[in-house]
Each structure stands twice: as structure tokens, then as C-alpha cells.
Amino acid sequence: xxxxxxxxxxxxxxxxxxxxxxxxxxxxxxxxxxxxxxxxxxxxxxxxxxxxxxxxxxxxxxxxxxxxxxxxxxxxxxxxxxxxxxxxxxxxxxxxxxxxxxxxxxxxxxxxxxxxxxxxxxxxxxxxxxxxxxxxxxxxxxxxxxxxxxxxxxxxxxxxxxxxxxxxxxxxxxxxxxxxxxxxxxxxxxxxxxxxxxxxxxxxxxxxxxxxxxxxxxxxxxxxxxxxxxxxxxxxxxxxxxxxxxxxxxxxxxxxxxxxxxxxxxxxxxxxxxxxxxxxxxxxxxxxxxxxxxxxxxxxxxxxxxxxxxx
Numbered sequence: 001x002x003x004x005x006x007x008x009x010x011x012x013x014x015x016x017x018x019x020x021x022x023x024x025x026x027x028x029x030x031x032x033x034x035x036x037x038x039x040x041x042x043x044x045x046x047x048x049x050x051x052x053x054x055x056x057x058x059x060x061x062x063x064x065x066x067x068x069x070x071x072x073x074x075x076x077x078x079x080x081x082x083x084x085x086x087x088x089x090x091x092x093x094x095x096x097x098x099x100x101x102x103x104x105x106x107x108x109x110x111x112x113x114x115x116x117x118x119x120x121x122x123x124x125x126x127x128x129x130x131x132x133x134x135x136x137x138x139x140x141x142x143x144x145x146x147x148x149x150x151x152x153x154x155x156x157x158x159x160x161x162x163x164x165x166x167x168x169x170x171x172x173x174x175x176x177x178x179x180x181x182x183x184x185x186x187x188x189x190x191x192x193x194x195x196x197x198x199x200x201x202x203x204x205x206x207x208x209x210x211x212x213x214x215x216x217x218x219x220x221x222x223x224x225x226x227x228x229x230x231x232x233x234x235x236x237x238x239x240x241x242x243x244x245x246x247x248x249x250x251x252x253x254x255x256x257x258x259x260x261x262x263x264x265x266x267x268x269x270x271x272x273x274x275x276x277x278x279x280x281x282x283x284x285x286x287x288x289x290x291x292x293x294x295x296x297x298x299x300x301x302x303x304x305x306x307x308x309x310x311x
Contacts, residue, residue, distance in 0.1 A: 023069045025062065032100045034086060035078040038069035039110055046298050047139060048111035049075040050101060052124035055090055055154055057082025071291055074110050076101060090123060091153030092168040098131055115139035117297060126151065130167065133216040140219040140297045142290055145229060145264050148240040149210040150176040175209040190230055197232040214241050215248035222255055222293045224286055226262030230273035234264065257289055
């Protein structure tokens with residue numbers, strides 16, 4: 001099976017915007033993680049944003065971190081594989097690695113404490129939800145084209161199959177859904193990758209064990225998906241996340257933004273499904289909705305009430 005998922009790097013550039021010079025990008029050095037920090041000089045203290053790219057690996061693209069930083073939010077864009085000193089592939093990436101980045105954020109003067117917001121796209125969205133479910137200091141999540149389960153990792157060679165979780169904890173694999181190769185792979189079908197994931201989701205026992213415990217997240221959740229996603233069934237998996245939150249009587253707000261004519265990236269500049277117009281509409285609407293989500297979080301007091309109004 002050919003590995004197509006690196007195209008989701010376009011999610012990191014979801015929003016095209018001219019960013020003013022006040023946003024400063026700094027390479028973080030001398031720490032136990034690899035990241036770039038984007039911040040705006042003179043900005044008031046706001047929650048820090050942990051930004052996670054997807055299966056493209058390496059340092060996340062700059063466009064979305066820069067735009068969020070332009071709104072005044074300091075953004076730490078973390079690399080977690082395919083970078084010097086990190087795993088070569090997206091397999092058994094230790095969750096403890098991100099603890100170091102969050103601990104660093106909790107000691108930065110330009111960030112409001114307590115509270116970290118995680119933003120991730122595709123595999124980064126899977127990771128964002130998983131991290132937030134085990135870290136109570138995370139006060140909110142934005143998950144773009146997310147997964148409801150932990151998946152098999154992304155190896156350098158797909159055949160013969162050698163299932164390994166994408167993530168590890170304490171040196172042990174986080175329970176995951178293995179890829180189901182039984183239906184084969186339809187060459188020439190633009191939705192073949194998505195169908196492959198849909199087939200794998202029929203493994204009900206594995207799905208139950210690998211479902212991300214999103215109900216443990218200590219803050220609101222914003223999900224976004226394109227109905228014409230050609231890479232994996234992000235709309236279906238987002239619906240599964242919402243169903244779980246409802247069943248578990250999740251106490252925080254959550255919302256699933258569905259874009260009918262958009263694909264995996266929800267971006268007309270690098271499409272993976274959908275129409276040009278549909279992806280453009282998704283990109284523009286999602287820009288506003290994400291910024292509104294962050295503003296609402298930054299206005300929320302520790303007791304859960306917003307400034308000037310009851311929750």
C-alpha cells in the first residue's frame with residue numbers, strides 16, 4: 001500500500017493569511033523536545049497553544065501557527081517524528097515526549113496559567129485528543145479531520161504487515177486499530193485510502209479497545225471534518241466522538257463542524273477531496289470558528305463562568 005498521508009501537511013497551512021511582522025518565530029533549543037515558538041511581542045497573557053502536525057512529520061508548517069500567534073496566542077509547534085533525534089516513523093511515539101513540551105509551556109511568562117489548548121490536524125488531531133484525555137491541564141482541543149480511535153502506525157514499508165501502535169505509554173503500545181488488508185486496495189479509486197480505513201473500522205473489538213477516552217478531556221472540544229475526505233472517514237469518526245461524549249454526559253461544550261463539499265484538508269490550495277469552492281468555504285468559515293473558540297476560552301474564568309455572563 002502506497003503511503004499517501006503526507007498530503008495532510010496542507011492542514012498545517014489551512015489558513016492563508018498575511019501575517020504582520022510582530023509575530024516572531026524562535027527555534028527552541030536546549031530542551032528535551034524539538035519545536036518552534038511563535039509569539040507576538042507585547043501581546044497580553046493568553047493560553048498557550050500546543051500545535052501538532054500530521055503524518056508529514058518534521059517541524060509543523062508555519063501558516064496556521066503564525067495566524068494563531070497573530071491573534072496574540074503563543075504557539076509551540078512541536079515535531080514528534082522524522083526529525084533528528086526523533087523516531088524515523090510514526091510508530092510507538094512516546095506520549096511522555098509531549099509531557100516535556102507542556103511542562104516547558106507551563107513555565108513561560110508569556111503564557112497564561114493554568115491552561116494549554118491543543119490544536120492538531122489528522123494524525124495530529126488523533127494525538128491532540130489522546131493527549132488531552134490524559135492531561136487535565138489541557139483546557140481545550142481543536143481537532144481538524146480527527147480520528148476517534150488510536151490507529152496502527154505508519155511504517156516505512158507497508159508489506160508485509162507489521163502492526164505497531166502509533167503511540168506508546170510507559171514503553172507499551174497504546175491500544176490501537178490494526179489495518180485490515182482483507183479487502184485489498186482498489187488502484188485508481190480516489191477514495192481507496194478512505195475505504196481502507198473504513199474497512200479497518202469494522203473490527204469492532206479493536207475499535208472498542210482503541211477508542212480515545214475523549215470524555216476525560218477537561219475542556220471544550222471543536223471538531224471539523226470534510227464530507228468528501230479522501231484520506232480517512234473523519235466525518236464518521238467525528239460523529240463517533242460526539243456520540244461518545246453524549247453517552248458519557250460530557251460536561252463541557254463540544255461541536256462538530258461539517259463541511260459538505262470539502263475534503264481532508266478543508267483547504268482549496270491543496271485539496272484531498274471536495275470541490276474548490278467547498279474547500280474555500282470550509283477554510284474561511286473554519287478560520288472564524290477557531291478564533292472564536294480560542295477567544296471564548298480565553299474569556300472563561302477558572303470557575304467556568306465567562307466575563308459578564310453565566311456559563
